[in-house]
Amino acid sequence: MNRLILRQFLLLTLCFVSGNVFSNNGYKLWLQYNFVEDSKLREEYKVGLNSIFFAGNSETVKVASKELMLGLSEMLGEENFKNNKWNSQLVCASEAFLNHELKKLLKSELEEINDEGFVLKTFMVHGKQKTVITGKTDIGTMYGVYHFLRLLQTHQSIKQLNVIESPKIKVRVLNHWDNLDRTVERGYAGFSIWDWHRLPDYIDQRYIDYARANASVGINGVVLNNVNANALILTPFYLEKVKALADVFRPYGIKVYLTARFSAPIEIGDLKTADPLDKNVIQWWNKKTEEIYKMIPDFGGYLVKANSEGQPGPQNYGRNHVDGANMLADALATFKGIVMWRAFVYSEHDVTDRAKQAYSEFVPYDGQFKKNVVVQVKNGAIDFQPREPFHPMFGAMPKTPLMMEFQITQEYLGQSTHTVFLPKLFEEVLHEDTYVNGKGSIVAKDVDGSLHGDKLTGIAGVSNIGNDINWTGNVMLQANWYGYGRLAWNPYLSSGEIADEWLRSTFSNDKKFVEPVKEMLLDSREAVVNYMTPLGLHHIMATGHHYGPGPWVSNLSRPEWNPVYYHKADENGVGFDRTKTGSNAVAQYAPEVAKMYGDIKTCPEEYLLWFHHVSWDYKLKDGNVLWDGIALKYQEGVEEVKSMKKTWQKMKPYVDDERFKEVNMFLDIQLKEAKWWRDSCLLYFQQYSKKELPVGVDKPEHTLEYYKSLKFPFAPGN
Amino acid sequence: MNRLILRQFLLLTLCFVSGNVFSNNGYKLWLQYNFVEDSKLREEYKVGLNSIFFAGNSETVKVASKELMLGLSEMLGEENFKNNKWNSQLVCASEAFLNHELKKLLKSELEEINDEGFVLKTFMVHGKQKTVITGKTDIGTMYGVYHFLRLLQTHQSIKQLNVIESPKIKVRVLNHWDNLDRTVERGYAGFSIWDWHRLPDYIDQRYIDYARANASVGINGVVLNNVNANALILTPFYLEKVKALADVFRPYGIKVYLTARFSAPIEIGDLKTADPLDKNVIQWWNKKTEEIYKMIPDFGGYLVKANSEGQPGPQNYGRNHVDGANMLADALATFKGIVMWRAFVYSEHDVTDRAKQAYSEFVPYDGQFKKNVVVQVKNGAIDFQPREPFHPMFGAMPKTPLMMEFQITQEYLGQSTHTVFLPKLFEEVLHEDTYVNGKGSIVAKDVDGSLHGDKLTGIAGVSNIGNDINWTGNVMLQANWYGYGRLAWNPYLSSGEIADEWLRSTFSNDKKFVEPVKEMLLDSREAVVNYMTPLGLHHIMATGHHYGPGPWVSNLSRPEWNPVYYHKADENGVGFDRTKTGSNAVAQYAPEVAKMYGDIKTCPEEYLLWFHHVSWDYKLKDGNVLWDGIALKYQEGVEEVKSMKKTWQKMKPYVDDERFKEVNMFLDIQLKEAKWWRDSCLLYFQQYSKKELPVGVDKPEHTLEYYKSLKFPFAPGN
Structure with missing residues (x-):
């Protein structure tokens, strides 16, 4: 009898006999x-x-x-x-x-x-x-x-x-929002896996296993550092360290990219300006880029967040995004590097609907970017909410490749304690129809280039990886890293297939495990929408850390940072009127889509309050008035989490002790927090609706004042 | 044939066949x-x-x-x-x-x-x-x-x-210098293992394994948070989390302690003062303490750093350390809790030798502290150097229990990349003879209470634990956690016994492994002394992060923060005159010890430059002049690391692939840095000695200017 068979047989037997001996971390x-x-x-x-x-x-x-x-x-x-x-x-x-x-x-x-x-x-x-x-x-x-x-x-x-x-998208990258001090912006799984201080001489086994995991799902690039960038990463001291990582990743087909802080020529280059049309600035970036390629011949290129949320950019010098992106593109072109230029912009000086600003600013530039520039667009026009309609830029720039930016880390979706299967969200966005070339012009086709014949195509996922032993802070959220990679390879895969593969590879092929847990995963995305932001509500999270509800927040310096800006609840109703009578953001979509979203009768109810300010008494499709409908959705979210918990509890026979318990604890937290969301949001909105909670919705455990008083010092990722 | 035997047999076989399959992290x-x-x-x-x-x-x-x-x-x-x-x-x-x-x-x-x-x-x-x-x-x-x-x-x-x-010391604690944001002051193994945000509901398996490891060596207490304290830890929000940890640790015989920020009554209690004689302050601490014991009935007590390096304390109100400590002691007495009051004080307003200040301030208080106060004293009078003579407070306070404070984390000893076996250092200190009750009055006897009949006895180790998978950032440094625990249980154990036990339990019982690696460990402490601070040099590390050499630093605001304060190199010689002709710090020791240290002829050469300013031409015992002696010691340190590397490389057959490679990479870093220390320090001191390097000492690779120009942004632990 073969030794290894025996070992495997025994390991398996033992897993069930004494979970702790072979606990799986x-x-x-x-x-x-x-x-x-x-x-x-x-x-x-x-x-x-x-x-x-x-x-x-x-x-x-x-x-x-x-x-x-x-x-x-x-x-x-x-x-x-x-x-x-x-x-x-x-x-x-x-x-x-x-x-x-x-x-x-x-x-x-x-x-x-x-x-x-x-x-x-x-x-x-x-x-x-x-x-x-x-x-x-x-x-x-x-x-x-x-x-x-x-x-x-x-x-x-x-x-x-x-x-x-073949992969349908060329550039399939993870964006790490990792800082040089190892904190991770919007990171909920510990700290950065990049141990900068001990690089380049100490190669953590993690780097190798990270590369294996990425290669196994087809991810072929990694932006190592935060889009809110520090120019030091471009100094020789750090480039030596970047090179060490690039050397580890190369055999696995993974290229390294860096974020380029637009003001780097000033901060580390001793120049007085970072004006993209200034000769010295152009030369500085050319030389810096050459220096990088000397060390890392297959360096991928730069990711840039410019003139966005306080980051420097070409507008500081009276130039525009095209000037900035093309200057960097020229420096990279010799080496076949690319610029990923983010479209996530909104200005404190622009009083128009934040949801409209990226489109307004970027679409006029269509056709003006160099060939090695790709514009990176978040899936929705606001910011990685539990549910958003697709970003109106998709389909709207036929002469410019657009890169999809998904957020794998759950900044607004319960962070690392809520089990939310994101491929379901990604799939939804990828399948939405822009109608720009008629029916069937789905977002995925803009991303994979087939819609407009782009040669350069890309997709980015903001990483949920940290130095927790299990990488993602919660084993269930490994599925989101996995699923992102699989969709980056093939954006037409279904979330069900992905859930199936991941569960079988991660836990067990037993049908009695795979079937119920797959259902649980596929339902989990709707659950979080329901208990956080049902019916098109959005951006009502607490300030800064975005942990927990904060629909009452109205005191932040920029109006569009306040939840009240987004829900606009008053005695007449709730929701953001983005139709003709309001901000007219719907006009940024193709006519078919604009019409559908713009008419309260054809607007899918999932997006109702995204596009319409709706009376509390408005009759929903199921016959409930809006207030009751909102309340029942919140309740439904809570019930869905209860059901997830029930499902998981039956899975004990199929899962090792350690992972079983971990997921269980997290589901307990998720249930507690789903109730917190339901109770605090309903108490808040009730001030305006002035209506009783409908039958079937549990009474809140605390007062609104209590919920408003909660503080979370040192919440992670902030 | 038994299944488990088979499995074990196969596992063992496989370890050697394909290291990666069963790599040991x-x-x-x-x-x-x-x-x-x-x-x-x-x-x-x-x-x-x-x-x-x-x-x-x-x-x-x-x-x-x-x-x-x-x-x-x-x-x-x-x-x-x-x-x-x-x-x-x-x-x-x-x-x-x-x-x-x-x-x-x-x-x-x-x-x-x-x-x-x-x-x-x-x-x-x-x-x-x-x-x-x-x-x-x-x-x-x-x-x-x-x-x-x-x-x-x-x-x-x-x-x-x-x-x-029986354990010879009652309170055997780890001090975690962990902050609430999960950074760790002087932490080099990642970030804090306390995941405050996800506590109390998520119990990381690490907490349980941490308790097991501590219990296995007899550690019975843990101070969860930094001595540079944040008062928030004492709010109900955090106490719920502290309770959850206490509940995990209790079965393992481990009590939880917290650091008490002296100004907490102001910061979280809305009082206007923290004066320890103020009625409201006293009442606040009484109530706070009662609140804690209601949640954690076996709470251990408070650790306090007061009026030290900017921390608030009783002196802010014209009171003294006794007033402060006794006020807290009274609050704790009902519940059998204790106060650990740190003696690590030195003032920017006191121009006397920093090494003298703690003794000068505390010894006069002998006998005035309440019964449940123990004064926590670092092993040496400066600050956790590669080698220091024992702290003169040991033996000097017969009516006050003194707790030993060792630093397990290697702030000044190469941080987590240098293999330094600290039980050798701890043993040296514990065996030094204070002579206060005649010959044989060794430090260990003051710590275990046998010297003066203390009932309350304690020992503290500043933890080297972080959230790196291997806990200490480098598997070899697990030995220091282990060794600290073993010595806390029995301060008379030899470092050789400890090395033997640890190697066998951690790696292998094979004599061909244990013997050479034990020798390597036991030699490693002298190596770091030699390549960093030979012959009594001290505190010449770089500013702030203390990573690498900085003997040239002279521009810090407080004189006693500058390396030049400690080495006093000039054309006449080098070293700090602490004899009668100098600061007379020697007078703080018992006469026998004072005499020995005070006379350059009887002063052990390990402490030469600690106690004496010595001419570059002074003849050492081996016949070399001081300059040559210093240079040869630096070289010896480098040679010792080379020899460690050689030893380890022969150990491949006995160690799994992952740990073997990891230690190898770290020894490479250690060798590189030992040379850095040697070259930069010798170039620096050579400016004063104006002498050539003796035969046998390698020429420096770079110029002094180069070494002075090195910068380490975001160095950990700072």
Whole structure:
């Protein structure tokens, strides 16, 4: 009997006997490579894998082969695989390394893929199964290996493989809002995993495991530092450290990007200006960029937040976003680097609806940006709310590639204690129809370039990763990192497929676990919308840290920072009129969409209070008046969390002790806080509606004054 | 064949076959419970352990029994132990639960121990071995269980046990300099493990494992927060969180303490004063203390840093340390709580030698403190240097219990990248002879109370723990947490014993590993003294973060913050004259000691420049002139690190891949930095000595200007 089989058998047995001995702290993410208990399936896998051959010897081939061996030995309880060279049952080789016969056989498949794509193909040779994993590059082949491992992790057949895949988006990055002092803006999972002080000489094992996790889902870039940037990252002292990380990530196909503080030429370059048209400034950025590429030849480029929330930018010098972005683009162009220029702008001097400002400012620039500039647009026009209609810029700049910016970290969605499955939110946005080229012009098509034929395409996710042992502060939120990566690879994947894959890879393939927990995950996004901001309410979180409710806040210096700006509750009703009678933000959408949102009768109720100021007595589709409808939605949110808790509690047999308990504690917190949201918001809005709570809605536990008095010093991520 | 044996066998085999699969991230500390490979020894253990009985059902009994089962199953590959009640081969029961027969048999042993002590005793009954672990309390019995586990971990015989042990010091605490925002003052292992925001509802598994680790070495208290305190910790919002931690720690015999910011009555109590003689202030502290004990009935008490480095204190109101300490002591007395009042004071208005000030201020108060006050004194009179003579307060306050304060975190000793085995430093201090009651009046005796008959005794270690996965930022520095705990239990243990135990429990019992690495550890402390501050040099570290050398610093606002204050290098020589001709700090020691230190001929050369300003041409004992001697010591430090590196590199066969590589990277950093220290300090001092480097000392790699120009923004712990 094979040693590894035995070990695996025993490990499995023991997991249930004495959870603590083999407690699972979640560090391994979705790369658990659980032993395949089903002996029939395991034998099927083994039959197709008795010999393995990896061609090539690049660092990428080495890490891919190491990963495959790790995964197979863990899943199959077998670590000795023969290497019969080209006669092996599994052959992993990129196109250049394929032998003549295989190259010929795979010709048409290889023509279908792009540089990062892969082919997984099973042939029958003399009645024996032979599988080839290939790609145009070693990186592509590596993605194929991870895909192959995922098939085994999710217990799929590998008998007749014919997978041809390419990522649909070119630049698939994580944005780390990590500061040099290791605090993380909007970070709820501890502190930055970048241990700047001990870099470059100490390479934390985390960096390697981070790269593995990203590669396994297809993420190919990482912006290391906060968009609210510190110019020091561009000094040699830090660039040495950045280089060390780039060296770790390179074999995994991951490029490093940095945020460029627009005023860096002043702060670290001793110049008197950062004017993008100033010769010295242009020269400074050219030289700085050259310096970076000397150290990091595959450096990805710059991400810039300019003239936004106090960050410096070209407007400080009477220039515009195009001037700023193009100046940096020129510096990068020689090295094939790109500029990701954020469109998240709104001005304290502009009294128009904040939701309109980014569109108003950027759309006129369409066509003026250099070819290596991509404009990075948040999914909605406000700021990563539990639910927002899609950003009107999508579809509206046919001559400019737009990059989607999702927020994986849950700044406004319960932070790290609320289980919210975000692929459901991402999917919703990606599938919304802009109608700019008629029906079917969905957001995903603008992002993947197919709508307007963009060559440069990108997607960014604001990371939820920190130095907590389990990376995301809560094992359930690992799903959001995973799901973001999978959607970045293929924005047409369904959230259900993603939930299924992630649960199987992370916990168990047992149907009795997968089915109910998948349902729980898929329902979790609507739950948070309901208990925080139902029916189109938005941005009513507490000040600064955004932890918990604060619909009453009205004393902040900038009007558009106050929740009252967004909900506009009064005795007549509640909601932000963005129709013609109001800010007319709807006019920024294509006519079909503008019409639908602009008419209270056709506006989806999920967006009702986003676009309309609605009377408390307005009749909703279900017959309830608005006030009752709001109250019942809050209650529904609470009930949904109760139901999540119930579901999870039945999962004890399928989950190790440590992760089971952790999720349980977090669901308790989520329930407590869902009630807090419901009670405080309803008490607040009740002042205006002057109506009783409808039957079925629980009475608040405390007074409004109590909720308003709550303070959270040192809340994280602020 | 038993399943667990098999598993263990396979795990072991695999560790060497494919290090990565079972890489060890160090999280388990010294509680690895490695499988006992030696089958003869394993059988011997098993023969004595076929049945086990735990009497009692307190939470402490539960955790002790869980720990024993975990340890035995891992070490012996056996998890099914019979329970033959009193006929079991191993019986664990505190005195009250012992049956009549055992109580009688163990009567005299039980009389010897104190409340936290334990007895491990083997009897032969009908030719069969029977072992009893007992104590006066469940906590004592738990300590016995951990001791028993350690015997197995270190492969000692359990055939004829007759261990009778009690901790020699009552209060054995870790001081966490952790802030409420999770930064850690002088923390180099990530951030605070206290996740305040998610407490009290989320109980991180770390809290439990932290308690296990502490209990295993006998630490029985933890001061949760920084001595530079924030009064908010005393508000109900935080006390709820403190209570949650106290509840986790209680079963492990660990009490929670808090730092009390002296101005708290003003900051959180709305009073206008914090005058310790003010009625309202007294009442406020009484009520606050009562409030705490209502929530945490076994709360330990307060640690106070008052009128020191800008912290508020009784002197702000014209009162003195006795007034302040006694006011808090009165509030705590009802509940049996204690005040730990720090003696680390030095004033910017006092021009006398900083080394003299604490003694001058505190010794006159001897006998005036309440019974539940203990004065906490750093090991040396300056500040946790690589080497300092013992603090002159030790021995000098016969009517006041003095608590030793060691710094486990390496503020001045290379922080978390330098492997320095601190038990060697602690041992040196504990064994220094104060001579106050004649020869043999060693520091340890003042700390354990035997010198002056103190009833309240204590020891504090400033924690080196952070949220890095391996707890201390570098697995080798786990030894310092371990060693501190062991010495707190028994200050007479030798550093060699401690190194031996720790290495065996943490890595391997293989002699080929233990012997060389033990030597490496024991030599490491002298190495850091040599490459940083040889021959009595001190406090020449860089400003603020104390990372790296800064002997040239002379521009800080307070004279005694400048390195030049301490080394006083000039053309005539170097060193601080603390003899009669200088500050006369020597006079604070007992005459025998004063005489020895005061005379350059009898002063140990390790302390030469601490007590004397010495000519560059002064002849050292080895015949070298001082300048050459200093230079050769710096070189020796570098050579010692090279030798550490050589030793470690041979250890690859005995250590898992991850920990092996980690220590290797850190030794590389240590070597690089040892050279940095040598080169920059010698270049600096050479300006005054105007002498060439002696033969055998490497030429500096850079200029002095280069070393002076180095900047470390965001260095940790600052």
